[in-house]
Amino acid sequence: MYDIVIIGAGITGSFIAHKLSKRQCKVLVIDKEADVANEASMANSAIVHAGYDPKPGTLKAKLNVIGNRMYPDICNELGVQYVKSSAFVVATDASESRILDTLKTQAADRDIECRDITGDEARELEPNLSAKVIRALEFPTTGIIYPWLVAIALMEEAVLNGVELRLSEEVLSIDRISQESAHKSSPDSCDSASEGYRIHTDKGSYECRYVINAAGVYADDIYGMALGHKPEFSITPKRGEYYVLDEMEHPVVSRVIYPVPGPAGKGVLVVPTIHNNILLGPNSHIADDKEANNNTADALSYVKESVKKTVDNIPFDKVIRCFAGLRPSGDTGDFIIEESKELKGFVNVACIDSPGLASAPAIAEYVTDEVMKEQFDYDRKTTYIHGKPITYMGALSDEDKNRIIADNPDYGEIVCRCCLVSKGEIIDAIRRPVGATTVKAVKKRVGPGLGRCQGGFCEPLVVDILAKELGIDKTEVRYDSKDSIILMEMTKSVNKKEEA
Ligand SMILES: Cc1cc2nc3c(=O)[nH]c(=O)nc-3n(C[C@H](O)[C@H](O)[C@H](O)COP(=O)(O)OP(=O)(O)OC[C@H]3O[C@@H](n4cnc5c(N)ncnc54)[C@H](O)[C@@H]3O)c2cc1C
16 A cells, blocks of 8 residues: 555656655655656756746746756756756747747746847857847746756655656556555554545556656546546647757857747747757647657658748758657646545646646645645655766766776776767666666666767667666567567577587
8 A cells, every 4th residue: 555656757757756755655656668757758858948938827837937946956966967058039020029028027027037138149149040030038047957867866866765666567547445445554644534546557556545647648548547537638749849969069059049939839949958969849739649759751841940040050961860759738728736626635747748847846846735735744754865876977087987997897898989878887877776677768867879870889789788787688678668679589599409
């Protein structure tokens, strides 16, 4: 019997699990994917937006502003990178300039730092900004992160402090259970309320007092499973597609460049990443189904044409990859974060589309300290174990590198030539508390395959290391899901009997 089961280990579920891991309660996190942050929390623009544009009075507006202020300290505590990149929202004509007036007022109302500058002043700071730009608002508190690394670090620390995590396990149905069958995990961990839940997955069943539904695009389906009928909200996945440009010494921009927002959202952006790549995107298009995170030629050409309106000299010959993500967009336009009116103890954290990433730390606080304040009033743990940040050899001085290599020569053996990732870093990624079990999970933690060759050189070596570390055959190593087979069989094995 668990006190709380969280369905979904995206950025939302990870922040909530981390928050609850500081309390004396028994928490289980279930995710159908092979890794933490594998869905919307993996494929997005990775921006901690400043919070000037969500509609006034919405949860999005409130939680984005708070989340943006929380991120730098949280990333610092977790030992993951947070770069305060700043951003320009640019106008190219008078009607767009009027939209900037509204954003400027909203920023002032929300106490968000904002600088109003002319097109020429903006071009002095960003020389590749289009000559068509006549005015820009600068938002210096805009940040960039690697969202999956934040989620992984949060979940590692949560697991070190007693949270249980079950990956590759899909929730299939949910029953309500009454007081008689709902046992308490500890005498003082549950109060005397009457209901609980039994969650059935493809691998087992779990009983709990409270459910937190953080299931991204599937949050409406998960709620429907527990209700036994269609819920009052529905989620329509909106796909956003991107180009990724290769790492460059002098990327085309150093700040995030937004056009003015429109009915489809923030528009198509030019986004620097922490490692000097550039993301171009996303568009916004209703996807056919909740798994349709594929790229399309039409959307990519739309992205290409759109970014040319704000930034010149984009080196499209440096594209190394395209990807797409699905926004879990709800029909109310706002986040839905509340205890169900029909199901006591069932908390929906649903319709978390943009700015869900920027808001995630504030969403977790809102769930535990406002929505479920009384129910989650568990005592604080007296001791807490902090996670160990990942060691990135590329970020170290030669002295430190030599010291580590002397101690463990695996750190001197380069596996990924594009991103200079060593065997030692890959082994660490596999052995960590929420260890990587797939090629993609290794890539998310330490980067082999993120560079120019996209794994062409290093992937077979990563497969080899995974097989050895996990004690499985190479043909059992997967890129990501159980269906993403890399090796079918050994083509060069010698059948000793036939040979004889
Ligand atoms: C194209 C795009 C760009 C974006 N850009 C930004 C940005 O720059 N800044 C920003 O603030 N926000 C951005 N967002 C929004 C942000 O990415 C999301 O709000 C956030 O990632 C949502 O996180 P989540 O944890 O709620 O959902 P998810 O990350 O989708 O996690 C939900 C989890 O639930 C699991 N799950 C679902 N069903 C089941 C089941 N039956 N059983 C078990 N597990 C299940 C899934 O496997 C998944 O891991 C963007 C989104 C997209 C798609």
